[in-house]
Amino acid sequence: MNIDDYKKYMTAEMLMGPNSARILEELLKKYPLRLNEDNTVLDLGCGKGLTSLIIARETGVKVYADDIWIDADDNKRRFEDWGVGKQIVPVCEDANNLSFKKKQFDVLVSIDSYHYFAAEFVFFENKILPFLNDKAVVLIGIPGIKDEYTGRSEELLSEWLGNDAYMFKSTSEWKEIIGNHDRIKMIETWEMGCFDLAWNEWFITEHKYALGDKHFFETLIKPYTCFVGICVKLK
Numbered sequence: 001m002n003i004d005d006y007k008k009y010m011t012a013e014m015l016m017g018p019n020s021a022r023i024l025e026e027l028l029k030k031y032p033l034r035l036n037e038d039n040t041v042l043d044l045g046c047g048k049g050l051t052s053l054i055i056a057r058e059t060g061v062k063v064y065a066d067d068i069w070i071d072a073d074d075n076k077r078r079f080e081d082w083g084v085g086k087q088i089v090p091v092c093e094d095a096n097n098l099s100f101k102k103k104q105f106d107v108l109v110s111i112d113s114y115h116y117f118a119a120e121f122v123f124f125e126n127k128i129l130p131f132l133n134d135k136a137v138v139l140i141g142i143p144g145i146k147d148e149y150t151g152r153s154e155e156l157l158s159e160w161l162g163n164d165a166y167m168f169k170s171t172s173e174w175k176e177i178i179g180n181h182d183r184i185k186m187i188e189t190w191e192m193g194c195f196d197l198a199w200n201e202w203f204i205t206e207h208k209y210a211l212g213d214k215h216f217f218e219t220l221i222k223p224y225t226c227f228v229g230i231c232v233k234l235k
Ligand SMILES: C[S@@+](CC[C@H](N)C(=O)[O-])C[C@H]1O[C@@H](n2cnc3c(N)ncnc32)[C@H](O)[C@@H]1O
Pocket: 014, 015, 016, 017, 019, 020, 044, 045, 046, 047, 048, 050, 051, 066, 067, 068, 069, 070, 093, 094, 095, 096, 110, 111, 112, 113, 114, 116, 117
């Protein structure tokens, strides 16, 4: 996979924050997916579906693209325009209340969105795990706080994030939040390497929110925050 093949989609119209394609690229390089045509992927909090497009094109499998802010019909139109209308199913459901079949998904991907809804300790076990097949793989990339500042998000980041600062958790906090369960074989959390590149590719879109973020990059975002990578493999 060459993520630069998708450069034409890395625009102010498509991106909703630091470049989701770049975050996905790092997750897939570290944990390549081995899928066959019967497998199914859930892209949870997919936004405008750029990561869903990449997964669909690169793996050939069926992708369910779920997002709560972006209307499913908007995403449907985009997927049809991109020629993947038959392969990607757009869904508009709250991650807290998904209506998929039990064990429907072999892979769950969630980029720059899991922190909005999943910080309750029982969330993974109660709201996600039931929909994952045996041997499923979960790949998550989200903004968080560096480990050395664990527990200090609101103190350090409120000037930039306002009331959302609490969502920024460290790699060690996310490991605890995902928790233990009999079905989990392994969990790894780490600080991702694509931080500068993904932020810069957001800034160069000159989206009005990118310009707002850029204002805080040197003083708050770069010193205190990171992207947290999470991989969970099931038995
Ligand atoms: C910053 S955007 C990122 C979107 C996309 N993954 C990307 O990286 O471009 C966060 C996304 O999380 C989604 N989201 C937030 N809360 C959600 C929930 N409870 N259920 C489903 N999606 C949610 C929003 O709809 C939003 O599109």
